[in-house]
Amino acid sequence: MTTDLRVLRASEWDDWYAAFELAFGGVAQEAEARELDRALTEPARCVGVWDGDQCVGTAGAYTFRLSVPGGALVPAAGVSVVSVATTHRRRGILTAMMRRQLDDVRAWGEPVALLTASEPAIYGRFGYGAATQQLSAEIDTSRVRLAVSAGTDDVRLRSAEPAGARDVCEAVYARNVTGRPGMLARRPHWERLPLLDPESGRGGASPLRCVLAERGGGNGEAEGTGDVVGYVRFQVKPEWDTAGPNGAVLLRDLEALDPAAYAALWRFLFDIDLTSRIRARNRPVDDAWQHLVSDIRRCDVRLRDSLYVRLVEVGAALEARAYQAPVDVVLEVTDSFCPWNGGRWRLTGDAKGGASCKRTDQAADLALSVRELGEAYLGGVGLAALAAAGRVRELRPGALAEASVAFGAGVAPWLPHGF
CATH class of the missing domain: 3.40.630.30 (Gcn5-related N-acetyltransferase (GNAT))
Structure with a gap:
């Protein structure tokens, strides 16, 4: 049995949305909420997986601007309406949709992807980290x-x-x-x-x-x-x-x-x-x-x-935010799902002068995966706390304290509503 993963056509929205509703229990949305969801949907930024004429997988990405430390608004893809039909589990459909979606987000020039997880255990393997709490x-x-x-x-x-x-x-x-x-x-x-x-x-x-x-x-x-x-x-x-x-x-x-x-x-x-x-x-x-x-x-x-963050372009994402204190560290980043992010990045910046994050051959100061960067990106999760959990490794003495303070924010990050 073969399936077809393709960009959503506007004429397919009803079947696509019905597949999503079925995967989340089969209770239809109220008419007002359904009409709003239709208005918010951007078909060109959505994909569906079809088995013949049946939709068995859905995923979408809203066009957002995300507030980051320092007050900048960063282009971001708000991932939502993700589902796989129970009849089509363990066939790689979710992985295929995540692969296509992150490739698309990168092509759109959006350095960050966001989502709220119905089940938190799902998205870590795709590089998303829990960045805020409610x-x-x-x-x-x-x-x-x-x-x-x-x-x-x-x-x-x-x-x-x-x-x-x-x-x-x-x-x-x-x-x-x-x-x-x-x-x-x-x-x-x-x-x-x-x-x-x-x-x-x-x-x-x-x-x-x-x-x-x-x-x-x-x-x-x-x-x-x-x-x-x-x-x-x-x-x-x-x-x-x-x-x-x-x-x-x-x-x-x-x-x-x-x-x-x-x-x-x-x-x-x-x-x-x-x-x-x-x-x-x-x-x-x-x-x-x-x-x-x-x-x-x-x-x-x-x-x-609450909000899960995924850095799609590490350099652009880290350059887009300000840093609470001066920082100059080399990050050794691993990213098996988006390998273009892997390698060493030199991050320099402060609260006022902007930031630079470029590839480098210099020795690494900290080693971590893109998931940890997503968790720390908005300033709500400390790199020192992640290091205490064994998820960040300090390679140069003092680098962890420097980076952990710099990545902080003056107020707790917060997502005011879902999507």
Whole structure:
């Protein structure tokens, strides 16, 4: 039995997408979500594997710009919709799609590929490393108090219809993108993703709500005349027990331009009537609310892997980001899946003067694979920690400390939404 791997034709999208849905359990997407996925699909950047007229493998790559340490936005391929039919496992279909896809990404001139893994064990063999984590929490607001920063009372809050406030929220989001590695500059249609709110997916919670934080426009002026400096989108799930109301606030997303606006939005969430907890499912590891609460133990904080990064062109990728401290090291890189990355690279750079990463014949200072470089790329995973796990080898004394500090970032990298 032979299969045909080819670029997706627009006319094949329904069959291709149905194959993906089947591989992920066979539950069809809601009409609104399916329509958005169709709008986001770039057929020329997708492949399918066909056995006769049946689609048995899918993979796509969105066009992204990824924020990296130093604030640059780097062209990146957002790998998604990856599946292989259960009937066609262990035939090399996934490997063939990954091979074709990374060759294409290289030809497109995009030095980095990204994905979120449904099963983390799959993608390490293709050179992807877990570069960011996401924090989840369930905050007991009946017992935990919030200490807000100075100026919080100067921020005005107002409710807004989520779709109607989309543009002002996107403007706040866009201003924050370059300040935190791992965030994605949203291209057309992606602004619709945070607003998806199918009734079937609410699980008893309210429709999506939005509150804006504004500064200025006071002294009797009409609502909405100030500058929007933050927003929160959330739902409320009413619940009752024998003691009374015990509802939950389900935090969807929250962005703010300054500490006072940030604190005002969190205080609002703490004060919602008839609720006793806030559930947050995807926040940065260093999210500042953790330093405003009175009792972090009653917040049930948990971490999990999030964004996986793969350097497709080692030199271009390492040159695209800044370094927290001066660095001058020679890296001995192994990459069995993309052999053009293998060999020695001399990396020099700092926080302001840019970076250079060129091939060299000089003796290596550190030895590692492209997977470790992917994990360290956004500054969230330390090279020293990887060395302690035996995954990075120091060949010149002092090189590990130098490089580990330089690869760091001032804030934790974070992927705000999936793809």
